[in-house]
Amino acid sequence: MKNIIEIKNLHKIYAKGTHAIKGINLDVKEGEFCILLGLSGSGKSTLLRCLNRLIEPTSGEIYIDGEDVIGAKGQKLRYIRRKIGMIFQQFNLIQNLSSITNVLTGKLGYSTLIHSLTFPQHKEDMKTALDNLSRVGLKEFADKKTRNLSGGQQQRVAIARALMQNPKIILADEPVASLDPATADSVMQYLGELNKSDNMTVICSLHFLSLARKYGSRVIALKDGKIVFDGTPKEIDEKRFKEIYGEDAEEVEIR
Amino acid sequence: MKKDNKLKLNLQAILTDLLIWIYILGCVSFLVNHWFEKIIQTNFVVIFGVAAGFISFILGLSIGRKIFLPTIKTEGKWYKTFWGWSVFLLLLITFIVGWNLVEVDLYKLFAKFQNAGGIMKGIFNPNMDIFMQCLAALAETIYLALLATAFAIPLAFFLSFFAARNLMPQTFLGNTVYIIVRTIATIFRSIEAIVWAIIFSVWVGIGPFAGMLALMIHSIASLTKLYSEQIENINPGPVEAIKATGANTIQTWIFAVVPQIISPFLAFTIYRWDINVRMATIVGFVGGGGIGLLLLQQQQMLRWQNVGIIIWMIAIVVWIMDMVSAKVRGKLQEM
Numbered sequence: 001m002k003n004i005i006e007i008k009n010l011h012k013i014y015a016k017g018t019h020a021i022k023g024i025n026l027d028v029k030e031g032e033f034c035i036l037l038g039l040s041g042s043g044k045s046t047l048l049r050c051l052n053r054l055i056e057p058t059s060g061e062i063y064i065d066g067e068d069v070i071g072a073k074g075q076k077l078r079y080i081r082r083k084i085g086m087i088f089q090q091f092n093l094i095q096n097l098s099s100i101t102n103v104l105t106g107k108l109g110y111s112t113l114i115h116s117l118t119f120p121q122h123k124e125d126m127k128t129a130l131d132n133l134s135r136v137g138l139k140e141f142a143d144k145k146t147r148n149l150s151g152g153q154q155q156r157v158a159i160a161r162a163l164m165q166n167p168k169i170i171l172a173d174e175p176v177a178s179l180d181p182a183t184a185d186s187v188m189q190y191l192g193e194l195n196k197s198d199n200m201t202v203i204c205s206l207h208f209l210s211l212a213r214k215y216g217s218r219v220i221a222l223k224d225g226k227i228v229f230d231g232t233p234k235e236i237d238e239k240r241f242k243e244i245y246g247e248d249a250e251e252v253e254i255r
Numbered sequence: 256m257k258k259d260n261k262l263k264l265n266l267q268a269i270l271t272d273l274l275i276w277i278y279i280l281g282c283v284s285f286l287v288n289h290w291f292e293k294i295i296q297t298n299f300v301v302i303f304g305v306a307a308g309f310i311s312f313i314l315g316l317s318i319g320r321k322i323f324l325p326t327i328k329t330e331g332k333w334y335k336t337f338w339g340w341s342v343f344l345l346l347l348i349t350f351i352v353g354w355n356l357v358e359v360d361l362y363k364l365f366a367k368f369q370n371a372g373g374i375m376k377g378i379f380n381p382n383m384d385i386f387m388q389c390l391a392a393l394a395e396t397i398y399l400a401l402l403a404t405a406f407a408i409p410l411a412f413f414l415s416f417f418a419a420r421n422l423m424p425q426t427f428l429g430n431t432v433y434i435i436v437r438t439i440a441t442i443f444r445s446i447e448a449i450v451w452a453i454i455f456s457v458w459v460g461i462g463p464f465a466g467m468l469a470l471m472i473h474s475i476a477s478l479t480k481l482y483s484e485q486i487e488n489i490n491p492g493p494v495e496a497i498k499a500t501g502a503n504t505i506q507t508w509i510f511a512v513v514p515q516i517i518s519p520f521l522a523f524t525i526y527r528w529d530i531n532v533r534m535a536t537i538v539g540f541v542g543g544g545g546i547g548l549l550l551l552q553q554q555q556m557l558r559w560q561n562v563g564i565i566i567w568m569i570a571i572v573v574w575i576m577d578m579v580s581a582k583v584r585g586k587l588q589e590m
Contacts (some may be wrong), residue, residue, distance in 0.1 A: 052499055082501030092496035094514045105510050109501020115504055158496070165500055 001029040003063075004169060004201050005051065010060030010223075012046050020046040021057070022225035028203065030168075033195045034235070035216035035242055036205035043225040044205040048171045049201075051075060052084045065168060081137035082109030085162025085200075087191075089174040091154040095147040099138060099157045101131040102146055106164025132160040136190055159190050161186050170194060172204035176211070184208075209236065258445030265372070268319035272312045275319070275345060277304030282348045289355055310486040311341065318342060377559025378566060385561055389549065389568050396545030399463045400531035403470035408524055411475050416508060421494075422486060436479070443476035448534050449541055456542030466543025470531050481523045482516070491584065521582040529580040533573055 005028040010039075012021040020043045028034055036044045049055040051062060053069060062069040072080055085106070093102045104119045107129075111119075117197055119125050133139050136156035145152055155175060162170060172191060176184035192215045194200045206212055212219055213233040221229035221236075221244040229240060236244075273485055280303050284295035301497040311317040315337035333339030418436040423429040451469035459465050489512060539547015546569060553561040 054495055054499060078501040078503060080501075084499070086496065086499040088492060088496060089491050092492035094493045094497075094511060096518075097514050105497055105502070106500050108497065108503075108506045108510065111506075113503075113505055113509075116502075117509070161496075161500070182310055 001031060004030040004065055005203075006138050007051075008061040010047075010050060011058045012043075012050060012055065012061065013058045016157065020225050021050065022170075024060075024225070024227055025221065025232075026227065028201060030201055031195070031199050032201055033150065033192070033215055033217045034201075034203045035212040035219045036203060036222060037207075037209075037219060037229075038205075038222035039245060041139040042222040044222055047088075047222065048173050048224075049205065051169075051171060052081050052086065054086075060133075063103045078109055082165050085161055085165050085167035085170045087155070087158050087172040087175045089177045091146075091151070091158045091178075093146040093154055093161075094158055096145055098143050099133060099146050099149070099160075100126070100129050100142040102157055103132055103160045103164055106161040108130075109165060114252065129160070129164060132163040133157070135163065136160045150183075151179050152187060155179065155183075155187050156190065159187070159194075163194070167200060170200050170202045170204075172202065174207070177207065184211065185214075191215065194224045209241065212236075215240050264323045268317070268323040269308070269312050271319035271322060273308035275303060275341070276308035279345060280304040280307065282352045285352055286348075286355070311337065318345075323551065329581045346361055369556055372564070373557070373559050377561075377563040379563070380388050380560055381564035381567055382558075382560035383564065385564060389546065389565055392546040392549040393479045393568055393572060394545065395463045395534045396466075396539065397532055399467040399543070399545055400470060400528060400535045402476055403467045403535075404524065404528040404531050406467075406471050407474035407478055407527070411478035411482055412520070414475070414479045415486060416512070418479055418483035419486035419488075421491065422512065437483075440476045440479040444470060444480060446473075448538055450474040452538040452543040461542040461543030461544065461548075466535055466545060466547075468539040469538050469543055470534060473534075474527055474531060474576045478523065478527055481527075482520055485516050485519045485523070486512060497565065518587045525580045525587075529576045532576050536569055 005026070006026055006071070007026040010021055010024045011019075013019050022043075024047065028105065036047070038044050046055055051064065051069070053072075060070070065083060067076075067080055069077075069080055076223045077254075083090045101119070104125060107119070107125055108116050115122065130139060130142060133142055136159050138153060138156055138160070141149060141153065141157075146157055149157065159167060169189065175191070176187050179187060188204075188211055191204060192203055195215075204216075213236075216233045219231060219233050219236060220227060221240075223244060229236070229244060262268055277300065280300045284300050287295055308317075312319060318338045318341050321338040333342075398510065414436055417432050418440060420433065423433040448469050451472050452466055455465035455468040456462075459468065493511040493515065494507060497507045502510065535545055536547040536550070538544040539549075540551050542548070546565060550562065550565045550569075553565060
């Protein structure tokens with residue numbers, strides 16, 4: 001399998017002086033389901049956002065599907081971004097637009113301005129958007145404003161939006177942290193399915209080891225901006241867990 | 256760096272003290288002149304002010320020290336401290352000077368009410384004969400306010416994106432654009448609509464068109480500020496998400512920013528129209544046409560009954576506008 005993501009000696013120092021990422025080297029193979037573990041503030045979100053340059057890295061190199069991300073500008077960067085679907089803890093949908101419009105925004109990277117303003121006139125786009133909504137089981141919610149949907153439904157709309165990009169990679173920044181355990185598992189199931197049947201590479205930050213064991217093929221743990229563990233989920237025992245989360249941490253089961 | 260900072264703070268403190276004491280002595284010299292008709296030379300004021308400022312800065316806990324060098328311990332109640340007494344003196348002398356400058360005269364206020372009798376009689380016996388004339392002038396005012404608002408919306412909408420901190424990139428170009436748009440909006444807003452009306456009444460001649468232009472300029476500046484503040488308050492999450500899809504900047508603005516601001520924008524705009532109707536009356540006084548101009552003419556001819564009907568009609572229109580705009584804004588907030 002080829003490496004779809006290559007990160008070399010990545011650093012991020014924020015303007016206020018916080019050194020969030022301290023020299024990370026990481027290769028991710030196509031089709032992997034990577035779980036990012038680590039305390040809040042360990043650099044998980046920063047790392048994910050450096051991959052599509054929502055945050056500008058300070059130094060280092062990133063290659064996505066062989067393309068240089070750091071050097072990319074303008075249209076080149078936008079072409080790289082559309083290969084990478086992103087899912088957020090707070091869903092980040094546009095609350096007073098309908099689900100279908102939110103899903104259609106996933107197509108923006110492929111569309112000209114005029115085209116994107118006339119999405120409803122383009123049958124093939126509408127059809128793809130509806131297909132993606134049905135894929136996450138929300139076809140009948142197409143015309144509902146996303147503000148009226150539950151948290152789990154919103155996250156599924158967000159997944160449909162990411163699918164619209166036809167991505168090779170999905171970055172998920174604590175996608176289930178605002179959801180109840182049952183909903184969390186169903187959202188993770190959708191991500192798992194994309195990984196298995198569409199061969200999308202997933203990098204997903206989480207706090208629950210049980211979910212990591214169930215869905216992850218690889219676990220990477222961050223602490224203070226450095227990788228402190230890189231292996232399979234099975235290899236994380238209690239000792240490793242305490243190394244990652246600190247001496248006082250206890251594993252919490254969620255099913 | 257730290258040393259520079261300390262020096263800077265000390266300088267700011269001493270400058271504050273100097274200005275305060277020059278001001279206090281200036282006030283004293285005004286009062287001496289006002290009450291005893293003795294003139295104190297300006298250079299005396301400055302020299303003694305500077306001296307007093309220096310002395311207070313060196314000797315005690317002066318106001319400047321209190322503001323800029325807070326590391327110095329303050330002990331006890333304010334009336335036991337030097338800065339406390341200085342502030343008290345400052346406020347007291349400002350009040351006394353203000354009283355004299357404004358020529359406050361309670362006797363005139365209470366004993367000369369009958370002078371206003373004519374107006375009061377006029378207001379309560381409005382002349383209904385000029386009702387239709389008033390209505391025409393009022394229509395002029397309302398429509399000129401409406402047009403001023405309507406013309407201001409697209410320009411302010413466009414400008415507000417460039418005056419929003421969170422949308423402008425942190426680059427030299429981004430910062431420059433942001434600062435220029437903000438500064439121009441602030442300057443144009445700080446010039447009152449009445450001043451614009453004077454300028455335009457000379458430019459295009461007295462009449463509603465001049466009033467419309469004046470209100471439009473002022474509205475553009477105000478709405479740009481209000482709109483851009485609204486943009487700065489949006490939830491940044493959707494912006495991030497839309498950017499991540501590979502959308503370009505304009506697509507990001509249209510899909511992630513605009514849906515979040517459209518209803519507050521509408522609310523502000525209706526509020527602005529409401530303000531503009533009220534301002535249109537004032538603007539009319541200086542050549543902006545409409546009901547304001549009519550009011551000025553009738554007032555100068557001392558036709559208090561005509562003034563009466565105009566005042567009532569303005570009041571009713573403002574009241575209706577107020578209610579309607581509050582209702583609409585309430586509805587928009589629910590959306």
